[in-house]
Amino acid sequence: MSLRSLVNQLDLCSINTATLGHRLPVEQTLELIARAGFGAIAPWRRDMEGRDLRKVGRQLRDSGLKVNAYCRSTYLTAQDSDGFKKSLLDNGNAIKEAAELQADCFVMVVGGLPEGSKDIAGARAQVTEGISLLREQARSHGIALALEPLHPMYAADRSCLSTLEQALDLCEQIEPQGFDSLGVAVDVYHCWWDPKLHGQIERAGMQQRILGLHVSDWLVPTRDMLLDRGMMGDGVIDLQGIRHSVEAAGYRGPIEVEIFSRDRWWTLEEEHVLKTCAQRLQEVC
Amino acid sequence: MSLRSLVNQLDLCSINTATLGHRLPVEQTLELIARAGFGAIAPWRRDMEGRDLRKVGRQLRDSGLKVNAYCRSTYLTAQDSDGFKKSLLDNGNAIKEAAELQADCFVMVVGGLPEGSKDIAGARAQVTEGISLLREQARSHGIALALEPLHPMYAADRSCLSTLEQALDLCEQIEPQGFDSLGVAVDVYHCWWDPKLHGQIERAGMQQRILGLHVSDWLVPTRDMLLDRGMMGDGVIDLQGIRHSVEAAGYRGPIEVEIFSRDRWWTLEEEHVLKTCAQRLQEVC
Numbered sequence: 001m002s003l004r005s006l007v008n009q010l011d012l013c014s015i016n017t018a019t020l021g022h023r024l025p026v027e028q029t030l031e032l033i034a035r036a037g038f039g040a041i042a043p044w045r046r047d048m049e050g051r052d053l054r055k056v057g058r059q060l061r062d063s064g065l066k067v068n069a070y071c072r073s074t075y076l077t078a079q080d081s082d083g084f085k086k087s088l089l090d091n092g093n094a095i096k097e098a099a100e101l102q103a104d105c106f107v108m109v110v111g112g113l114p115e116g117s118k119d120i121a122g123a124r125a126q127v128t129e130g131i132s133l134l135r136e137q138a139r140s141h142g143i144a145l146a147l148e149p150l151h152p153m154y155a156a157d158r159s160c161l162s163t164l165e166q167a168l169d170l171c172e173q174i175e176p177q178g179f180d181s182l183g184v185a186v187d188v189y190h191c192w193w194d195p196k197l198h199g200q201i202e203r204a205g206m207q208q209r210i211l212g213l214h215v216s217d218w219l220v221p222t223r224d225m226l227l228d229r230g231m232m233g234d235g236v237i238d239l240q241g242i243r244h245s246v247e248a249a250g251y252r253g254p255i256e257v258e259i260f261s262r263d264r265w266w267t268l269e270e271e272h273v274l275k276t277c278a279q280r281l282q283e284v285c
Numbered sequence: 286m287s288l289r290s291l292v293n294q295l296d297l298c299s300i301n302t303a304t305l306g307h308r309l310p311v312e313q314t315l316e317l318i319a320r321a322g323f324g325a326i327a328p329w330r331r332d333m334e335g336r337d338l339r340k341v342g343r344q345l346r347d348s349g350l351k352v353n354a355y356c357r358s359t360y361l362t363a364q365d366s367d368g369f370k371k372s373l374l375d376n377g378n379a380i381k382e383a384a385e386l387q388a389d390c391f392v393m394v395v396g397g398l399p400e401g402s403k404d405i406a407g408a409r410a411q412v413t414e415g416i417s418l419l420r421e422q423a424r425s426h427g428i429a430l431a432l433e434p435l436h437p438m439y440a441a442d443r444s445c446l447s448t449l450e451q452a453l454d455l456c457e458q459i460e461p462q463g464f465d466s467l468g469v470a471v472d473v474y475h476c477w478w479d480p481k482l483h484g485q486i487e488r489a490g491m492q493q494r495i496l497g498l499h500v501s502d503w504l505v506p507t508r509d510m511l512l513d514r515g516m517m518g519d520g521v522i523d524l525q526g527i528r529h530s531v532e533a534a535g536y537r538g539p540i541e542v543e544i545f546s547r548d549r550w551w552t553l554e555e556e557h558v559l560k561t562c563a564q565r566l567q568e569v570c
Binding site: 113117118119120124151152153155156157160162163165166192193194195218220221222225235236237238241 | 398402403404405409436437438440441442445447448450451477478479480503505506507510520521522523526
């Protein structure tokens with residue numbers, strides 16, 4: 001399967017609202033994204049605070065935007081069973097919101113080590129249990145869960161799920177019969193370094209588990225571990241190579257731009273950021 | 286095999302000179318390390334600049350310190366074949382220095398992407414070729430090469446060798462008959478997050494390829510990607526768990542402290558740092 005051309009095909013592309021820094025109300029954000037020609041949006045829960053979700057959902061559909069993903073889970077890892085239950089409840093609510101917005105999937109960032117813990121195996125066991133329980137709720141709402149492995153530099157404080165291989169092992173453990181409601185989001189920022197990346201993308205594809213492809217870039221130097229992602233083309237990631245593997249593995253969903261960039265892209269006007277995203281998607285992705 | 290006790294056993298422990306910030310001349314550094322009761326030292330090439338290595342070697346032996354490792358290779362990854370050859374020459378010289386110092390091994394940090402490159406597979410191929418060539422030189426000097434996978438956050442600019450699994454694959458590719466001169470250094474800072482860590486330590490041990498165990502800690506938050514490592518016990522790494530696996534896999538070499546800490550440990554007096562290392566090694570490692 002050859003690489004889809006993105007030239008004049010922004011309808012194949014999505015903007016994750018974090019890319020715009022959550023500076024505008026979601027109603028305005030979605031208008032800007034639709035007007036810039038993108039086919040989809042991946043909003044965050046924080047965008048929906050105080051909103052009537054049915055109304056926002058209607059506005060999204062009226063604007064022609066697909067909601068390819070809803071971001072994201074509350075961390076599953078917790079110090080005690082009360083914390084764990086609380087997280088399950090909260091994630092259960094988020095799954096309902098995702099259904100209300102007719103999102104294709106709900107993105108799971110699983111959490112790192114609970115405060116004071118050095119037990120990463122324990123944290124991972126908690127994640128397995130939590131995903132397994134939430135999957136039932138997601139199924140009943142017709143929402144898929146996209147497990148997003150984060151870069152290993154976030155293992156302590158954001159995600160003890162660190163590689164695509166680990167995420168797929170988890171999917172197979174919970175869904176041994178093949179894909180039903182559990183898949184993965186491939187974010188180039190988190191997994192570009194992985195020597196097993198292309199093989200694991202192929203594995204994910206064979207199971208129809210690729211639920212998203214997120215693009216941005218890895219800057220050299222990276223000045224902040226969280227908020228210094230680069231615009232596509234400004235860093236060292238082989239974006240076309242990774243997209244090639246993901247599409248060869250059968251993925252036909254949108255290419256989603258997700259850039260956390262406090263000191264650069266979040267300081268610039270939203271229209272300018274969207275224009276740059278559009279240009280780079282067509283030129284370097 | 287049970288965990289070796291380090292209580293009153295600092296002779297089992299080594300100080301990597303980077304831990305002291307390279308602020309003193311090596312002659313003074315080694316005296317301080319020996320006087321503090323440590324059994325070994327891992328010096329850097331920069332410590333030896335302008336020195337007569339035979340003289341330093343003699344002083345090391347007189348002080349009772351073993352040289353468990355010599356740090357470290359020039360990056361193998363280069364933009365062109367001239368750069369690659371230059372790196373091989375330089376590393377060849379370093380191997381001779383390691384032999385002069387009677388070091389047990391020479392530590393290989395392989396390099397990231399060459400300037401301007403996005404081809405990580407190409408960089409890895411260069412590394413394979415370079416290691417293969419340097420191994421011949423190391424053999425002829427009776428020095429082992431310790432491949433040190435670095436944390437994936439350094440994949441772009443320091444090491445495209447990112448996991449223990451990848452390092453062992455490389456060892457097996459170059460030395461398919463089993464260990465001869467090629468092994469790995471397990472640095473907890475670089476690999477604590479890896480879901481495959483304990484399995485790969487076991488694999489390394491079965492092949493007698495574990496040539497070093499480096500300790501420090503991962504701080505939360507980490508304020509600098511290079512120079513904010515923690516003292517053992519101040520972070521989230523399960524140090525005893527990892528040492529347990531490494532020793533169960535047959536490793537009997539020294540536990541080496543390697544801490545890069547610009548804003549904390551490198552601002553404190555060397556004697557104080559060494560005292561703290563000694564204490565933490567006995568209490569939390």
